[in-house]
Amino acid sequence: MNKILITLFFLLFLNVNAQKKNSNTKKKTVQETITSKKDDFSGDDFRVPIYADTVYIKAGNPKIIIFDIFAQNRHHTANMFTEQEIKELKANFKEFNLEVSIVNKHSYYIFDNGQYIDASDANNSYQSAVFWKDNDNELKVHEGLRNLTDFASVCLGVDIKSNFEDKNRKNGELAISYLSKNNRTSNSEIVLKRYLNNIRWVAGLENMGDIFKTSCSKLKSIRVLETQKSNKSILKTELQLNNLQQPTLKIDFDDTKIYEKNYTYEGSFLIASNWNDEIYEKINYDDQEMIVYNDAKVDQVKTITVYSIMKESENLIYKKFMVYDTDYSNPINFIFEDKHNGKYFENYKDDELLSKNYTSKKGVFPYFEEYTSYQDGVLMQKLKSKIEKVTETCFKLYYENQESKKYELSKTYFVNNHKMLTKVIPASNQDPIITLEYSYHD
Structure with a gap:
């Protein structure tokens, strides 16, 4: 019989800034920081390798980006609850080509539509999810890493319930x-x-x-x-x-x-x-x-x-x-x-x-x-x-x-x-x- 011990970390808000990039200097800084496509991310089922202080996120299919970032000096461990939520997202929203990504390093995230998320404070932990569809849509933020199927359903305008949460309640x-x-x-x-x-x-x-x-x-x-x-x-x-x-x-x-x-x-x-x-x-x-x-x-x-x-x-x-x-x-x-x-x-x-x-x-x-x-x-x-x-x-x-x-x-x-x-x-x-x-x- 095995024991299983899991740590749940406190939830912090992501600061989502809806400001537009309005200067060539800012845009140039971003381009200089991104040294290769390794610093971009799009697509399903991967953890983003970050080699720069700024990450540029391209438009494309609807995506949920999970921010699971820990403050400095805090050990980052695998979160089985988050992994379960990710499995459900992939299973429930295949027909929408929903891309699910997870990031776990402090950085500055800039989207194609000009919005950015500042998750660069090394003294803070960030546990939130962000939905983004394309350049015509604003970022939508969900506090915490629970109920992500419900969050995606609202964002995509459909009625899909989480089997995980239903089973969780019954348990x-x-x-x-x-x-x-x-x-x-x-x-x-x-x-x-x-x-x-x-x-x-x-x-x-x-x-x-x-x-x-x-x-x-x-x-x-x-x-x-x-x-x-x-x-x-x-x-x-x-x-x-x-x-x-x-x-x-x-x-x-x-x-x-x-x-x-x-x-x-x-x-x-x-x-x-x-x-x-x-x-x-x-x-x-x-x-x-x-x-x-x-x-x-x-x-x-x-x-x-x-x-x-x-x-x-x-x-x-x-x-x-x-x-x-x-x-x-x-x-x-x-x-x-x-x-x-x-x-x-x-x-x-x-x-x-x-x-x-x-x-x-x-x-x-x-x-x-x-x-x-x-x-x-x-x-x-x-x-x-x-x-x-x-x-x-x-x-x-x-x-x-x-x-x-x-x-x-x-x-x-x-x-x-x-x-x-x-x-x-x-x-x-x-x-x-x-x-x-x-x-x-x-």
């Missing part, structure tokens, strides 16, 4: 509806148990709970240690459990800081957790669903994650709402969701397929897994692995080499008499050996 309404759920049942306990089993694993071992046991009678604590090439063992994680085998405290150690996560229960139901008193999670239930609300507000992000059990495979699946706002009045929302499709276990962002995963029958060896990832519908990566049973206490993990298509040893796993993982030895001596130690209640 927000659905996310809010989960916050008031409170229906604990025996089905809720089943989901909670699967959720808590995942907590027992450290990075790189998350999926091992599907193959090896994660608990046994009277288990009290789990310690995870890493042994480096120097044979020095370092404690990485410690997990403490109550008499019901439920985690009460998880401590992660790194070189500079200790991260503590506390778990709070009401009876046998987990109701809250927090990291170092900084990130707080509230948990409630609705029969076969477990709802985890994270109000961390990291970069103005709130998450609502709904867990359930997939009937076809009994896997723990989730639907995660990521709300990018300080309230729910006009948020930007995405839903990350697991779905079952035939033999595949798929993950989506809204309706976009991000990855799909196939696993063979649990408890039967060799155990096979196939993972495929996508970006914008394009295959990005395909990984195949298998686990072979060597003895009752020894198992080996292999990954398929992308070039030779042969399986190569990656790790060797050892388990104890309870079938619980005790040691992981990597094939590469550059990686640490992982050891798991257990203690038990009297």
Whole structure:
């Protein structure tokens, strides 16, 4: 499960000056500044390389120019919301030959009709969109980088609605509806148990709970240690459990800081957790669903994650709402969701397929897994692995080499008499050996 953290930047007005170039000196300065056609821009789907202090914009097809410019000393990061708006503009206005461009450097922009936009102040950020059709039209400015389909519709005199914003509103309404759920049942306990089993694993071992046991009678604590090439063992994680085998405290150690996560229960139901008193999670239930609300507000992000059990495979699946706002009045929302499709276990962002995963029958060896990832519908990566049973206490993990298509040893796993993982030895001596130690209640 991946976290996604996005920063929304404040919106500033673009100063659109409707003054005409009225002197040969001004025109000459512009011509001297533009040294090649690289400084012009027209056409679809590109980011403008700017090599001069002034950019000259030619007349032609109707165009929307998106100004996504950050003040100096502010790191410029890709804005997935803007990219989504651009995709919608291109899809919705093909018949109008609408050109969509994005600029992200401070400069002075002069249009064929004589109007100009002064976005040259390096101390300011500019997040706005400008529509321009031809020399007979004035520039039209839209504050911010949201609702650009609506903006283009008004400018072109048509009635085209944004699917993105409509879906965004519905996602927000659905996310809010989960916050008031409170229906604990025996089905809720089943989901909670699967959720808590995942907590027992450290990075790189998350999926091992599907193959090896994660608990046994009277288990009290789990310690995870890493042994480096120097044979020095370092404690990485410690997990403490109550008499019901439920985690009460998880401590992660790194070189500079200790991260503590506390778990709070009401009876046998987990109701809250927090990291170092900084990130707080509230948990409630609705029969076969477990709802985890994270109000961390990291970069103005709130998450609502709904867990359930997939009937076809009994896997723990989730639907995660990521709300990018300080309230729910006009948020930007995405839903990350697991779905079952035939033999595949798929993950989506809204309706976009991000990855799909196939696993063979649990408890039967060799155990096979196939993972495929996508970006914008394009295959990005395909990984195949298998686990072979060597003895009752020894198992080996292999990954398929992308070039030779042969399986190569990656790790060797050892388990104890309870079938619980005790040691992981990597094939590469550059990686640490992982050891798991257990203690038990009297």
